[in-house]
Amino acid sequence: MNVLLLNAGSSSLKASILDSDDETILANSHCDRVEGGARYEFHDDQGQTTLHKSDQFSFSAAVKQFLNDWQSSLAGRGVAENSISAVGHRFVHGGEFTTSTIITEEVQTRLDELSALAPLHNPASLETFIEAKELLPNVPHIAVFDTAFHATLPPEAYTYPVPDEWTNQWGVRRYGFHGLSHAYCAHRAAEMLKRPIENLRIVICHLGHGCSATAIRHGRSIDTTMGFTPLEGLMMATRSGTVDPGLLLHLQRQFQLSPATLEEILNRQSGLLGVSGVSSDMRKVLEASQSGHEKSQLAVKIFVQRVCKAVGQLYVALNGLDILVFTAGIGEHSAEIRSQIASGLDCLGVKIDETTNAACTPDSDISESSTIKTLVIQTREDLSLLREVAMTLAEA
Numbered sequence: 001m002n003v004l005l006l007n008a009g010s011s012s013l014k015a016s017i018l019d020s021d022d023e024t025i026l027a028n029s030h031c032d033r034v035e036g037g038a039r040y041e042f043h044d045d046q047g048q049t050t051l052h053k054s055d056q057f058s059f060s061a062a063v064k065q066f067l068n069d070w071q072s073s074l075a076g077r078g079v080a081e082n083s084i085s086a087v088g089h090r091f092v093h094g095g096e097f098t099t100s101t102i103i104t105e106e107v108q109t110r111l112d113e114l115s116a117l118a119p120l121h122n123p124a125s126l127e128t129f130i131e132a133k134e135l136l137p138n139v140p141h142i143a144v145f146d147t148a149f150h151a152t153l154p155p156e157a158y159t160y161p162v163p164d165e166w167t168n169q170w171g172v173r174r175y176g177f178h179g180l181s182h183a184y185c186a187h188r189a190a191e192m193l194k195r196p197i198e199n200l201r202i203v204i205c206h207l208g209h210g211c212s213a214t215a216i217r218h219g220r221s222i223d224t225t226m227g228f229t230p231l232e233g234l235m236m237a238t239r240s241g242t243v244d245p246g247l248l249l250h251l252q253r254q255f256q257l258s259p260a261t262l263e264e265i266l267n268r269q270s271g272l273l274g275v276s277g278v279s280s281d282m283r284k285v286l287e288a289s290q291s292g293h294e295k296s297q298l299a300v301k302i303f304v305q306r307v308c309k310a311v312g313q314l315y316v317a318l319n320g321l322d323i324l325v326f327t328a329g330i331g332e333h334s335a336e337i338r339s340q341i342a343s344g345l346d347c348l349g350v351k352i353d354e355t356t357n358a359a360c361t362p363d364s365d366i367s368e369s370s371t372i373k374t375l376v377i378q379t380r381e382d383l384s385l386l387r388e389v390a391m392t393l394a395e396a
Contacts, residue, residue, distance in 0.1 A: 001085035002026065004136070005385045006063065008090065008128045009209065010120035013059050015066040017084065018386050025382075027070045031062035040065055044073040059124050060131035067135055087141045088389035089129050090381065092121035092177055092230060094145030100388040102396060103129065103141045111143065117229050118177075120239075120267055140396075144388040149179025152220040157317075160228075174232075176224035178206045180384035181327060182214045185377045189323050190219075192363060193373060201318040203311050206379070207337070208328030209237040209280070213307065215314035223317040225310050231266060234310060235303045237280035240270035275299040282330045282337065304337065308344035315348055321372050324350055327379040332362050342374065350374060 001021070007014040016028035024045070031040040038057035042050040042065075050069055054061070089103070095114045101107055108129070115122040133141055150158075158174040159167055166172040185204045190197035197219040205213045211234040214224040225233030235241045243266070251257045257265075265274075273280040276299040278288045288296035315321050324345070325331075326338050335358045342352045351370040360366050362378035 002083065003386055003389050004067075004084045004087045004132070005382050005389075006087065006089050006125075006128050006132060007381055007385065008059055008121065008124040010124065011057070011209075013062040013124075013128060014382070015063065016382050017070060018382060020386060020390050023383060023386060027066075027073065028382075029062070029066045029069065031057070031065070033057040038062070042066065042069040042073075044070075046073075048073065059127040063128055063131045064135065084136060084139060086139055086389055086393060087132050087136055088385045089125055089132070089141060089143050090146065090180060090385055091125045091143050092146045093118035093175065094143070094147040095175075096171070097143070097145050098148050098151040100142055100144045100148065100392045102392065103133075103143050107143065119263065121230065140393065142389045142392050144180065144385050144392075146177045146179040147175040149183045150174075150176030150214075150221045150224055152222070153224070154222060157223045172228060174224070174227045175229075176212075176214065176221060177226040177230045178210065178212045178214070178328075179221070180381040180388075181206050181379040182212075182216065182221065182224075184380050184384045185325050185327050186216045186219060188363065188377050188380075189325050189373075189375055192365065192375060192377075193323070200322045201320055202323045202325060203314045203318070203321055204325040204327060205307060205311065205331055205341070206328045207234075207307070207326065207331035207334075210239065211236045211241070211307075211328075211330075213310040213314060215317045217318055223314055235275075235299075235306045236271045237282070238268050238271045238273045240266045240274070241306060272299050272303065275302060282334060286334070286336055300337075300340070304340045304344060307341050311341075311345055312348065321348065321350075324372055324374045325377055326375070327362075327377050332376060332378055335360070338366070338376070348372070 002017055003020050005016045011033040013031045017026045019026060027044050029042040031038055037055040040052040093114045160172060182204050186202050187197060189202055190200055202216040203213060210230060212226045215222050231239055233241050248262060272285050276285045276296040278296050279285055285296045285299050289300050330337055338357055342350050349370055349372050351368040352366045352374050353368045357366040360376055362376050364376045366376055367374045
């Protein structure tokens with residue numbers, strides 16, 4: 001069956017149609033919010049590419065454009081309309097949902113209530129769902145959650161040291177995110193090295209617009225850097241990552257910053273953008289850094305240091321490490337950042353071949369002779385989405 005997969009980010013939408021039987025990609029698109037509007041790129045399975053630019057970005061428009069281009073591509077080749085049998089939607093925050101689920105009115109209401117916990121992502125996924133449901137009302141729509149992979153976290157990893165009432169009555173706990181990416185990369189790493197995943201200790205560094213690191217033992221998440229929301233943990237493109245909660249209380253008391261203002265600043269004006277003052281794009285920050293821009297140099301140092309510290313903590317949680325994985329936009333494409341992180345982890349036994357690292361494309365092994373294998377893997381959240389959709393329908 002043909003499955004439409006919709007992966008809404010904070011400022012982008014990845015859409016694809018895959019055949020669930022052989023997992024081939026029949027069409028895909030990527031729509032990004034850019035300065036002055038939106039950039040949209042569509043690819044069909046014949047190698048044809050279509051580009052569009054528009055004055056405004058919206059998730060609903062991107063869904064509609066993708067489905068129009070898909071049907072136009074088929075019609076242009078004289079192919080009869082090829083129907084879509086199901087739609088899979090990535091939701092960053094699933095709250096109490098620990099498995100994928102068909103979206104009913106009740107489920108939609110519960111997902112809407114979770115928007116406050118992932119303000120950059122869940123509203124985008126809901127907007128995408130509403131448009132797709134309008135266009136494809138007679139097929140099942142399945143919500144797949146980034147948090148679900150981390151349902152295996154032990155209590156000592158997911159429980160915050162706060163009053164028991166917060167944990168058990170208010171649901172305050174570490175949820176973890178980027179689960180679709182971490183799940184795929186863990187299995188892909190085992191496959192690349194031809195080793196059983198059950199025997200491996202893996203740390204995956206998902207470094208993109210959002211960043212997180214996860215410790216995986218026996219194929220299960222046992223610790224991760226993101227927490228109750230996707231704001232905790234590593235420094236990111238526009239998100240601060242972890243800061244002292246006492247700092248936030250100070251800013252509220254001393255400078256009368258409201259919760260809404262703090263949320264906006266910590267989610268959209270911090271991270272690489274906030275420190276460098278140049279850009280949220282690591283490529284531009286690195287370029288400025290290499291040109292001598294001091295704030296950009298500092299931003300890169302903070303980014304690298306926080307990843308190294310996180311990997312060190314996860315190394316301890318795993319009691320050792322067999323595989324280190326770099327994935328997502330920065331992890332897959334920035335040899336410089338990979339090199340700096342590996343250098344900072346030399347004390348743990350991480351050693352990479354700098355020549356291989358500089359020239360590599362995913363999926364690659366960039367290890368120098370060492371006990372820890374370092375891999376660069378292209379994340380395939382679409383495949384994780386597809387497999388979850390198929391499993392959910394089979395169990396329905």
